[in-house]
Amino acid sequence: MTNTDGTRVAIVDDDPIFAEHISSLLRQHAGMNAVTASNGSQLFKRLDETDVECIVLDYELQGETGLSLGHAIRNKFENPPPIVMLTGAGSERTAAKAFRMGFADYVPKRNLHAEELVWAIKTAITSQREEIAAHSETERLRAQQRVDSLTGLASASFVTARLHELAANHNGEGFSLLAITMRQLDEYRIEFGHKIGEKIFRDFASRISNANLHGGYLGHLDAHKLVCVIEHVCDDMLLKEIERELRIAGTANIDVNGIVTSLAPAFGRAHFMLHGGTVEETISHALDAAQQDEATPQQIDDMPNAGARQPETHRPENDRRGDGAQDHQGEDRRGSQRRVEQRFRVLKRGKITVNGLHSTIDCLVRNISQSGVRIQVDGYFAPPVRFQLEIVGDGRRRWVEKRWQTGNDIGLQYVEEEA
Amino acid sequence: MSAASLKQFQEQQAILQRQYAARALKDADQMEMLLDNFEQGQPHVLVELRHLAHRLAGGSGVFGLGQLTQPALDLEHSIDNCEEETQIRAKTTALADHIRQAAMNKS
Structure with missing residues (x-):
């Protein structure tokens, strides 16, 4: 009998012979198609090329741990495939850590039985499918709600249903729309992960919900697009005034993992029957206009009635110590510059050395720039202000100073090497 | 499972x-070299030595070299537990000997 299961699996093991062995076992025993990767960057490349249903991840990879890589996978993808951890270490502690991290299962390498691994993979995939189905049902029920759970604004289903009602009422006054998009959000999601992207979006929605909408209301239109609805065809000047209010409320410098960056929404106006004969056409016109606004963003100073308020600024701790001489122009320049020097995303193993050479803690180096690095530690750990860091494979140990810490993420700056 | 696919798999x-x-034979040479480096004052080579031991402890059983699993584990734990240099030397040498013995038995 030829097995033709066809399940697509990614195997991550830094031992190519072992990875090939697992691949061969899965093919022979269950008809699964496996791709192999020896480290995190290879895995992400494979995941970009192939849609896999499960990842079999070795616990101990050279230069990184399976736990850290699992964390990175779950951060990068909105719906990551389930992960089965494969390990030679085999301790209960490791197993507990794996489950705590949300891994689907744990299979020891020693005395490995193909059937056990196949069962773990199939169970993980089935469980995830069931979870997705349950989630879809929850989403379907949520769609019937008026309030969007992510932003707290009117839900997309409510907004579109309401617009169709207004459009269908021939004796009514139609509607006017202001589409709101965030030009940098996709970039942030790629750079910092899905969770941080969602948080930025949620915070943004929260900020603009305080603006004066002159009788309109805000709704979540689609993905990262919001809309302000006026339930009558209003004067374009009123829509411009609402846009100005929202632009002020929504434009801000935010601190993302220690990097200060500017956040500026884009806007597009549309009036029913003037820019579209249907709800869909009117929304589409507003979104197209927002896209044009993204390409040629307006300054708040260019808007009518400008000058009354300045955009909110969320500064990092260091900037709060400013001497007050920093003007608005200075803020904008810093915001548009976004980053002083280029950072490179990496996935390398690092070693923190404190108290001379007596204490060493493993960490994961996530990005590197000329002046510092960002590291991640497995559990919460508060390092001293100054310590030594070795990037495995780099061949030397450097003195660093802690600049910031958010949970397990720590930003470090290189300091002058000591003799 | 067809006879042809079974044969191909085997x-x-x-x-x-x-x-x-x-x-594994190359690993034995490499481990001894790393041990020399360690004894000459390069403590960081223990990371690589441990990695080689860990790889053998995890994979040797499935490749028909089950007799290497325990000595490899012994060395891995010895490094993890920061045992004395003499202990690490003894366990590295023992593992290298086991590898060569296993290779000789196979050939």
Whole structure:
């Protein structure tokens, strides 16, 4: 009998012979198609090329741990495939850590039985499918709600249903729309992960919900697009005034993992029957206009009635110590510059050395720039202000100073090497 | 499972076993070299030595070299527990000897 299961699996093991062995076992025993990767960057490349249903991840990879890589996978993808951890270490502690991290299962390498691994993979995939189905049902029920759970604004289903009602009422006054998009959000999601992207979006929605909408209301239109609805065809000047209010409320410098960056929404106006004969056409016109606004963003100073308020600024701790001489122009320049020097995303193993050479803690180096690095530690750990860091494979140990810490993420700056 | 696919699978497994055994022999030489470096004051080479031991502890059983699993584990734990240099030397040498013995038995 030829097995033709066809399940697509990614195997991550830094031992190519072992990875090939697992691949061969899965093919022979269950008809699964496996791709192999020896480290995190290879895995992400494979995941970009192939849609896999499960990842079999070795616990101990050279230069990184399976736990850290699992964390990175779950951060990068909105719906990551389930992960089965494969390990030679085999301790209960490791197993507990794996489950705590949300891994689907744990299979020891020693005395490995193909059937056990196949069962773990199939169970993980089935469980995830069931979870997705349950989630879809929850989403379907949520769609019937008026309030969007992510932003707290009117839900997309409510907004579109309401617009169709207004459009269908021939004796009514139609509607006017202001589409709101965030030009940098996709970039942030790629750079910092899905969770941080969602948080930025949620915070943004929260900020603009305080603006004066002159009788309109805000709704979540689609993905990262919001809309302000006026339930009558209003004067374009009123829509411009609402846009100005929202632009002020929504434009801000935010601190993302220690990097200060500017956040500026884009806007597009549309009036029913003037820019579209249907709800869909009117929304589409507003979104197209927002896209044009993204390409040629307006300054708040260019808007009518400008000058009354300045955009909110969320500064990092260091900037709060400013001497007050920093003007608005200075803020904008810093915001548009976004980053002083280029950072490179990496996935390398690092070693923190404190108290001379007596204490060493493993960490994961996530990005590197000329002046510092960002590291991640497995559990919460508060390092001293100054310590030594070795990037495995780099061949030397450097003195660093802690600049910031958010949970397990720590930003470090290189300091002058000591003799 | 057809006879042809079973035969192909078995052939592939035999190739992987040979590759694994050949690499283990190289690992034995490498481990002894790393041990020398360690004893000459390069403590960081222990990371690599531990990695080689860990790889053998995890994979040797499935490639028909089960007799290497325990000595490899002993060395891995010895490094993890920061045992004395003499202990690490003894366990590295023992593992290298086991590898060579296993390779000789295979050939």
